[in-house]
Amino acid sequence: AQSVTQPDIHITVSEGASLELRCNYSYGATPYLFWYVQSPGQGLQLLLKYFSGDTLVQGIKGFEAEFKRSQSSFNLRKPSVHWSDAAEYFCAVGLSGNTPLVFGKGTRLSVIA
Amino acid sequence: DGGITQSPKYLFRKEGQNVTLSCEQNLNHDAMYWYRQDPGQGLRLIYYSQIVNDFQKGDIAEGYSVSREKKESFPLTVTSAQKNPTAFYLCASSIPRGTQYFGPGTRLTVL
Numbered sequence A: 001a002q003s004v005t006q007p008d009i010h011i012t013v014s015e016g017a018s019l020e021l022r023c024n025y026s027y028g029a030t031p032y033l034f035w036y037v038q039s040p041g042q043g044l045q046l047l048l049k050y051f052s053g054d055t056l057v058q059g060i061k062g063f064e065a066e067f068k069r070s071q072s073s074f075n076l077r078k079p080s081v082h083w084s085d086a087a088e089y090f091c092a093v094g095l096s097g098n099t100p101l102v103f104g105k106g107t108r109l110s111v112i113a
Numbered sequence B: 001d002g003g004i005t006q007s008p009k010y011l012f013r014k015e016g017q018n019v020t021l022s023c024e025q026n027l028n029h030d031a032m033y034w035y036r037q038d039p040g041q042g043l044r045l046i047y048y049s050q051i052v053n054d055f056q057k058g059d060i061a062e063g064y065s066v067s068r069e070k071k072e073s074f075p076l077t078v079t080s081a082q083k084n085p086t087a088f089y090l091c092a093s094s095i096p097r098g099t100q101y102f103g104p105g106t107r108l109t110v111l
Helices: none
Strands: A003-005 A010-014 A019-021 A024-026 A032-038 A044-050 A056-058 A064-068 A073-078 A087-094 A107-112 B004-007 B010-013 B019-025 B031-038 B042-051 B054-057 B064-066 B076-078 B087-094 B106-110
Touching (some): A003 A087, A032 A064, A032 A073, A044 A056, A044 A073, B004 B087, B010 B019, B019 B031, B019 B106
Antiparallel strands (some): A003 A024, A056 A064, B064 B076
């Protein structure tokens, strides 16, 4: 079955430190990939997406992600975290057409001074 | 502005009541989706619709019903058969192979 794994339930980083959130998927074909962010009580906002081409994808708010086919991974990175980045982050995977995305369970990011 | 609206933002239900959550989009998207979110569970798919007058069950459809009479609207009814409906409900829409865009959500609480 198709699945998306976010191994880290909760991560705490210091403001200004670098960040990497992990995402692994299990699909037979190359999927298209997304990272979303959710603030408490809000909907999900798209950070970035990968469909094809350059495997390093730039997103909003200074985030980037790298697709590694050999590792079935799509990890999210940010070189310097701001306190406003504290939120929940979801990785999602899709296959084709309008089939629904499959979401990971999310990683909650806390930022400390 | 284009986007997805959900109403109400907060909804309270008594035991045995049916309630309907509204979702409207003006993005001209063909597909629409309903998700349920519980703490630590991520997003679980309830129903989705790829075209008007057609919809498919997701992973947790029991106790829920939907309709898709207009392209812009995809209301979700939480029936009395849903035994644990307290959750955060998210609606989304997309074009084929496109990004899913999400509404702001409705928080449903059973009293």
